[in-house]
Structures are given as structure tokens and as C-alpha cells.
Amino acid sequence: MISCGAKQIEITPPIGVPLAGYGSRIKGSEGIHDPLYAALVYLNDSSREILLVGLDLVAVDADFAAQTRMRITQETGIPEDSIMILCTHTHSGPDGYANAFPREGSDAGDCLRQNTMEKIAGAARWSKASAHKATIGLGSEHVSGVGLNRNDPHKKIDDQLTVVRIDVEGAPLAVLVNYACHPTVMSADNLQLSADLPGAVREYFRIHYPTSILLFMNGAAGDVSTRFTRRTQGFEELKRFGAILFGSILALMQRTQLVADDRIISKRFPIGLPVRDFPSETEAREVLASSEKRYEELKRTSTEPAELRKAETKILGARVQARFAASLKGMKTVESEIQIVQLGDLTMVGIPGEPFSGISLALKASFPDRSLMVVGYANDYMGYFPMGEQEQTYETLKSPWAASIGDFLVEKCVPLIQQVQGENRNV
Known part of the structure; x- marks a missing residue:
């Protein structure tokens, strides 16, 4: 038997904070278009527990994730290895949460980080305390008209939308949504705080399910955006994309398949990412x-x-x-982590940065008989993870990793997924 508790709290910062996502944007925020949230979903199968924490932030660094996990564990007793901290990757949120590498922009400050951690810890306590017996449904389909490869619109991407519907007493308490797309509908000219595409989807969801919580889990979005599908960059266009994606979510929610095996497990694995040879x-x-x-x-x-x-x-x-040519000179590897969460037959692979679509496609091809979600921007921010790219682009130039990083991650993740799946079957 599985039980679930969920909570959504606002984490919108004060007006005036520096904004993240665009190096060319130097002004601070001038207003709030839509609130930023933390969405928490707690699951317990009577022997193990998991907490998923989704944040309307561009990313978080390993230090923020570690301190947040520690505070949650202090408040709730949930093991740190059972907590995943993930971000929607909005480019209209506050700066200062992801300080992994030298970058353009300013910090939002330790006070804002600390305040967000405390809010999350309190919401985690509430989520666990409010857990009730639940059922889980799973569905997926391909979505067109939103994301495309942002350098070559004809290149294949992972456009699969996966929906996990968690019901308590026959009604949805929480819905996990996994879809890969850069939330960059709003441009660098925008100075209004906004969750961008995930926020637009959430607003439609709120209208239809006012007492339910949506947790948006961005996927392998490193090379996927609305660059070739958007007509303009403004809030009306944001609503249009939100309607397209929510329409598919709503349809899937009506035909999810019940997950019979609801055993859960979460494992975190250290990984040394190979640094490339810089010019x-x-x-x-x-x-x-x-x-x-x-x-x-x-x-x-x-x-x-x-x-x-x-x-x-x-x-x-x-x-x-x-x-990077100056700051990472001589470095061979940088340490980070991969997290695997197993929910029955569904595997969630948390990757600490921006995986390209090819990584997700390769992992799904390795497990054709299982449901698998790649979750980007999870637990850390290590930049772009290209896959099989030959052309010099923004993403490949900005990536500090060896050209083989995509294949490297797939080769590392496959046995880890097999290990966790095996452990879950043996519970």
C-alpha cells in the first residue's frame, strides 16, 4: 500500500532581485507576473519513503541541495538519499541558487537561499504528516507544437510527455508532469518574475483541479526550446503554449493506467564528470x-x-x-551525482544539469519495456551535457565536459538503473 502527501508553497522573492537565465540581462526584477512555487510530493510504501521537491528556479547547486536535504531530514526523518531536489529551469526567476561555475550575473544572497530552505523543510513536514492512502496512474504520449531542437528544428528530440496521477479517495491529490523544454518563452527583455512555461501549465491545471498540486519535472531539455515554434516572446504566447501542453496533460489524466506495483526506492550515486580539453x-x-x-x-x-x-x-x-579555458585549466574531473528513483515500473533518472535529448532517447531505448523519465536540473547544476554534437553551438561551447559526455552518462546510468530496479523487485 502506498500513501501520499503533497504541499505547494510560494517562494517568490522580493521585487528587485537579480534575475537568472540570461547572461545579457543586467537589470533586476521589476514586478511579478505569476508567483514562483515549491511543489512537494511525499510517497511512502510502508517500508520506504521518497520526497520530490520541485522548485520554480533556473537551477540549484550541490550545496543548496545538500543543506535543504539536511533540513528536511531534521524536520521529518526522511533519509537524505530519498529526497530529490529538482528545478523547472525558468529563466524568469531569481539568481543566486546555482553557483557551480564562474558565470555572468549576481547572487541573490544567502538570506534568500536560507529562507527558501526553511520554507521547503516546513512544507516537507506538512506533506509527510498529511499522507493518506493513494493510488497511482501512469500515462504518456508524444506532444507536438511546443518544443523542438533549438539549433536544428528537423532533428529528432524526446517529445514524450509522461503524467503520473496520484489519487486520494478517487480524486487527484498530486500530478507529476515530465516534459522536456527550455522555459524560455519569455526573453531577456522580460523583467517580471515568472515560472514561464511550467507556470502557464500550472495556471490551467489550477482552474481544472483547484485542490490538487502539479509538480513539473523538466526533462532532457538541454537542446530543446520553443525557438522554432513560438510566434512572439510574450505572456500571450506563454498562455498559448501552456494551453497546448495542458491539453495533453488533461487528456492523459483521463486515461492513465493503474500502477499495480507501488514499491518505491531511491538511490544516489557519486559521479566524476570528465572535463574536456579546452582551447x-x-x-x-x-x-x-x-x-x-x-x-x-x-x-x-x-x-x-x-x-x-x-x-x-x-x-x-x-x-x-x-x-572555462582559464578557470578549469588542468582539471580532469568534477564530482557530482546521479539519482535513481523507482516507483513500481517507473524509473526517474535525476541528472545534475542540462542533458540533451539524445541522452533521454538512448536511456529509454535501453529499457524498452519499462517506463522511464529523465529529470534534468536535479540536485546540482553542472551545465550542458551534449550528445553526439559536431557543430559548435552555444550549448557545446558553454559545456565544460568531454565531447563524449552524452555516451558517458548513458553508460554510467544504465547499470545504476538496473541495480535499483533489481533492488526494488527484491523488496
């Missing part, structure tokens, strides 16, 4: 100069916004590469 500082500056020249040429000749944005972001990536 010399001189070569890195040459790449930056070439990127800037190409952008200026396109500004004069191209009328296609998506191509212009691609060239503009390549400049940003080249700037980061130049910083």
Missing part, C-alpha cells in the same frame, strides 16, 4: 571574435529571428568557453 586562451578569444563577426553579418542580412538568436547565443557560449 588555449588565445584560441578561445578567436572563436569569440568569429562568433561576434558572424552575428553582425546576420544582423545585416537575415530576417529569421530563430537563426539570429542562434548566432547571438553562440557569442554567449564563446564567452563562457573563454572563461
Whole structure:
């Protein structure tokens, strides 16, 4: 028997805080379009317990995740290894939660981080105390019209939407939504705090299910965005995308299949990420100069916004590469973690950054008879994890990892998934 408790709390920061997500944006927030939330879902199968914490933030670093886990464990007794901290990756939220690498932008400050941790710990206590007997339904389908590969719209992506419906007394208490797409409908010009795409989906969800909680679990969104599907970058366009995605969520909620095996388990595994060989500082500056020249040429000749944005972001990536060439010189590996959560036949793979779609597709292909969700932006932020990319793009230039990082992660994750699945069957 499984029991579930859930809680949603607001974590909107004060107006004026620096905003995360766009290196070119230097102004602080000037207002609030829609609140930012933490959504918590607690599960207990009588022998093990799991807590999923979804935050409307661009990302969190390992220190924030570790301290938050520690506070939750102090408040609730939930083991730290059974807690997953994940982010929606909104680019219209506060800065200062992900300090893994040298970056552009300012910190929101320790007070804001600490306040958010305390709010989460209190909500975790409430979630566990309010748990009731539950049933779980699972469904998935492919969604079109929202995300595409943001450098090549014809390239295959993982466009699968997965919905986990958790009912108490026949009504949905919480719904987990896994879909991969950068929440960058709003541009760097936006100075209003917003959860972007996940927030738009949540607003439609609230109208239909006012007493239920939606936890948006972004997927392998490293190379997926609305760059080639959006008509404009504004709040009306945000509503349009939210309606498309929520329509699929609503349809899936009506036809989820009951999960008969509701045993749960969570394991965290350390992983050493291989650092790539960087160009010399001189070569890195040459790449930056070439990127800037190409952008200026396109500004004069191209009328296609998506191509212009691609060239503009390549400049940003080249700037980061130049910083990495100096700051990570001589480093071979950087430590982080992978988390595997098993809920019956459903596997959640928490990856500490921005995995490309190819990683998700490869992992799902490795387990064709199982339901699998890749969860990005989980427990840490280690940047982009490309998969099989040859072209120099914003994402590959900004990634500090070896060119084989995608295959490396797949090869590391497959046996870990098998291990956790085996342990869950033997409970």
C-alpha cells in the first residue's frame, strides 16, 4: 500500500532581485507576473519513503541541495538519499541558487537561499504528516507544437510527455508532469518574475483541479526550446503554449493506467564528470571574435529571428568557453551525482544539469519495456551535457565536459538503473 502527501508553497522573492537565465540581462526584477512555487510530493510504501521537491528556479547547486536535504531530514526523518531536489529551469526567476561555475550575473544572497530552505523543510513536514492512502496512474504520449531542437528544428528530440496521477479517495491529490523544454518563452527583455512555461501549465491545471498540486519535472531539455515554434516572446504566447501542453496533460489524466506495483526506492550515486580539453586562451578569444563577426553579418542580412538568436547565443557560449579555458585549466574531473528513483515500473533518472535529448532517447531505448523519465536540473547544476554534437553551438561551447559526455552518462546510468530496479523487485 502506498500513501501520499503533497504541499505547494510560494517562494517568490522580493521585487528587485537579480534575475537568472540570461547572461545579457543586467537589470533586476521589476514586478511579478505569476508567483514562483515549491511543489512537494511525499510517497511512502510502508517500508520506504521518497520526497520530490520541485522548485520554480533556473537551477540549484550541490550545496543548496545538500543543506535543504539536511533540513528536511531534521524536520521529518526522511533519509537524505530519498529526497530529490529538482528545478523547472525558468529563466524568469531569481539568481543566486546555482553557483557551480564562474558565470555572468549576481547572487541573490544567502538570506534568500536560507529562507527558501526553511520554507521547503516546513512544507516537507506538512506533506509527510498529511499522507493518506493513494493510488497511482501512469500515462504518456508524444506532444507536438511546443518544443523542438533549438539549433536544428528537423532533428529528432524526446517529445514524450509522461503524467503520473496520484489519487486520494478517487480524486487527484498530486500530478507529476515530465516534459522536456527550455522555459524560455519569455526573453531577456522580460523583467517580471515568472515560472514561464511550467507556470502557464500550472495556471490551467489550477482552474481544472483547484485542490490538487502539479509538480513539473523538466526533462532532457538541454537542446530543446520553443525557438522554432513560438510566434512572439510574450505572456500571450506563454498562455498559448501552456494551453497546448495542458491539453495533453488533461487528456492523459483521463486515461492513465493503474500502477499495480507501488514499491518505491531511491538511490544516489557519486559521479566524476570528465572535463574536456579546452582551447588555449588565445584560441578561445578567436572563436569569440568569429562568433561576434558572424552575428553582425546576420544582423545585416537575415530576417529569421530563430537563426539570429542562434548566432547571438553562440557569442554567449564563446564567452563562457573563454572563461572555462582559464578557470578549469588542468582539471580532469568534477564530482557530482546521479539519482535513481523507482516507483513500481517507473524509473526517474535525476541528472545534475542540462542533458540533451539524445541522452533521454538512448536511456529509454535501453529499457524498452519499462517506463522511464529523465529529470534534468536535479540536485546540482553542472551545465550542458551534449550528445553526439559536431557543430559548435552555444550549448557545446558553454559545456565544460568531454565531447563524449552524452555516451558517458548513458553508460554510467544504465547499470545504476538496473541495480535499483533489481533492488526494488527484491523488496
